Amino acid sequence: MSATGPDRNGLIISVALNPALDVTYSVPELVPGTSHRVTDVVCRAGGKGVNVARVLRQLGAETLVLGLLGGAAGDRIEAELAAVGVPAHFTRLDAETRRTVTVLAEGGATVLNEPGPPVTAARWSAFREAYAERVGAARVVVLSGSRPPGVPETAYADLVAIARANGVDAVVDAEGPALRHALAAAPALAKPNAHEAADLLGRPVRTRDDAVVVARRLVRLGAGAGVVSRGEDGFVAVADGATYDVRAPERVPGNPTGAGDALAAVLAYGLVTRTPWRDVLARGAAVSAAAVACPWAGGYDADVASRLLPGTTVETLETPRTDRKQEPCRTSLPR
16 A cells, blocks of 8 residues: 555445344343343444444545345334434345344353345345446445355455456455455455454464465455454454564453454555555554444444554564564554
């Protein structure tokens, strides 16, 4: 990335093929096989594509959600996005949009994800047409999350190809065959997490070295840059021929569900603003860690992000090992 400003408008389209009505329950302790008294309930529009758009809006980016919705849950999602000022256009389905349930208890979050509504070939074709009509107005498109039944595993590859034909960069956050097909279409950036990246490695991604191998493989398979997130241990990135290990200065307690979506949002915004990679990666680590402090996915605690950023490290991984550099980043964050 160069340090100059964007060469076209700054719109970022976030694709939400499998949005959800997210229900978050808080309980003092989660004990399988027993009943629980819920102390707090939050119900809001979610799913990875929606979460990315919410974070983009908080960052100050111009964004538009394009996706698939159906039923009363879909109506509620659409109304909520309108109420919070996130523009959206959805292709309507006959079936009901899914729900997810997150149970927050001391020690972590337990997430139950419904599979999503079936999508007919006609509805998928209608979505592709709507996407093709609008993607040319964007600078970057983010393709993230699962596919509902009926959406082909080549869906993200098709959408990347349409974006590239319009001169638009694509960020892909997916797994399995959907990721492999998308890589062959040459997205600007691919960002699986360690669990999602295990398929490319052929075994679990347990160490930083494992993550580096996968990030480099993402680039060899077609991505312009590769990022593999490792939860509390930060993430590794391969971009412009360099390899980085990026970490926030401390582990933040809370709900990690939306941390990866926050990272995807920052990376996409960095492509729009053409900010130097080291600064984008540092901001991504601080914002994704601060997303854990937010009780629900689709946002981040701006005060936590600002506190973490000065101590966030972007370590350049080189050969030999003694040549590695570790530097703090002091880029400011939007609130």
